[in-house]
Amino acid sequence: MLDTPPDERFDRITRIAARVYGADVAFLSFVDADQQWMKSKTSDALSDHIERDRSICTMVVASGAEMVIEDMRQDPMLEGHPVARDIPWRFYAGVPLRGEEGSVIGTLCILREEPGAPPAFNIDVLRDLADISSHELTLARRNTELHQLSNTDALTGLPNRRMFDQEFHRSWRRARRTGVSTSLLLLDLDHFKEVNDTAGHQAGDQVLAKFGRFLSSFAARPDDLAARVGGEEFALILAGSDEPGAAKVADAIIRALDAIALPHPLRKVITTSIGCATLRSDEDHVNWWTRADRALYAAKAGGRAQAQSL
Template identity: 50%
Template sequence: MYGADVAFLSFVDDRYQWMKAITGNGIGSSIERERSVCQIMIASGEPLVFGDMQKEPKLNGHPVAPFLPFRFYAGVPLLTPEGAAVGSFCILKHEPQDAAGFDVSTLIDLAAVSMDEIELWQHNQVLERAAQTDGLTGIANRRAFDQALERASRRVRRTQEPLSLLLLDLDYFKALNDTAGHQAGDDVLRQFACVVAQAARRPDDVAARYGGEEFALILPSTDQTGALEVAQRLGANLASAEIPHPRGIDGLVTVSIGAVTADPATEFTAGALVSAADAKLYEAKRTGRNRVVAGPLP
């Protein structure tokens, strides 16, 4: 369209301009905003054309422009629906060109298309997060749990570090629903989800609602001792929360926990890990509830 030697799309943060797509040579991947020619245009939010940067009065004393291998510059801002300039769409030419007769309309259209794509990507990200979030508790749902456990299981083979899984089931939850009502039950689930989420302290830990009153914690790079410590700390935090249960142990909400740890030297599947943790959870329920049963993956 323009016969440009270089075209690029960039975004800015508070300090830098980042080039995210470049056609041609002579442009780096980033530059400090105060040293960028684009900053003049981004600051104004209006298209900018320089027929010859070497002779442009506005660029006198500019720290970069005199040293660029380009003479002609044309750029338009990338604008959000609110009118904020978040980047630029620009072209450069080695030779000067008359700025007065230059038509920026195509650049403006291309910038608008770029922003449409960005907004679509953001919208899809929101939908993806919603699809992986439990609507009641706000933590990861079963779908997200399944995906995270598969990733964590594959990671064991790469890192040769253990992986632990905790399955947690609220004690006598049906009795709570029957006695206090489903609204009270939902409130308890939300409160307990906060306790579980607090136990996921590291970036790779995943707290999830597995289903009903059952929750899960995925703990990568965690051995059996570490898993037991997390489970005991979670139980202590729940006890400190003192969530009332009309028919619970000592009148409070308690939890039974099954914890299992996979050794990196042993072949296993995500399904086997869940089955083993579920067996430990059943044992915790069978032997009195309000306790942790932990062990290695068989």
């Protein structure tokens, strides 16, 4: 769910929470190791994300218990907190969001500019809305699993172009949020048409299937992604890889492919050309893709079986 677009299922829940409690802001957030990210919020006055150690919600996540603070500027528990005295809200109420295994994965919270609880305050409604949110998360996860099955390339077992486009955009958003270097590799099997024309399409399909399994081993980290994006075209997203790191992976792919020696009917073995592009801080995802594509073209124009970076 991290870094996915707005979702009406969760926007509806935060709107209800804001109306029920007369809150100035209601938000639903998820946490990873480093940050709290707002999946839904009723006001743009609240940041889209915050470092986890600066978040008040981290206390709810750590304890797994709901928390109500009458006045964040006066509560001794928040003495010395890095943001509690500076934000425009004073009343806070938050409840944990739990995943299928029962672990706390986020929070559902309300904020008010005035100190003190709203009239006839009862946290039960917020708790019920959090339970509904957790149920929606379970449904979303299962729908995602079905979506992945329907967007898998049958020949290689890799995500297809439609799935890649969605994950590529999500990777761009995540990189912009976290500031973590992320690189894109575009790969094209060299002289692949000759395989189909000389040895037949069945032989070509066997090469594609073997290359797909080979490439998947280079998507080693949880946010990495290998995909088939065209006939003999593949893509690899490397989360956490800067330009030297991406170049190192590209070189490893070329050397490892040479080592497994997939046969080519006219040129002894299958080789690949690779274009690399590391996302720049001010770059949109379209330009990021374009740079990788231009780098791939340069690799092919330069003699193939090599990697180029732009």
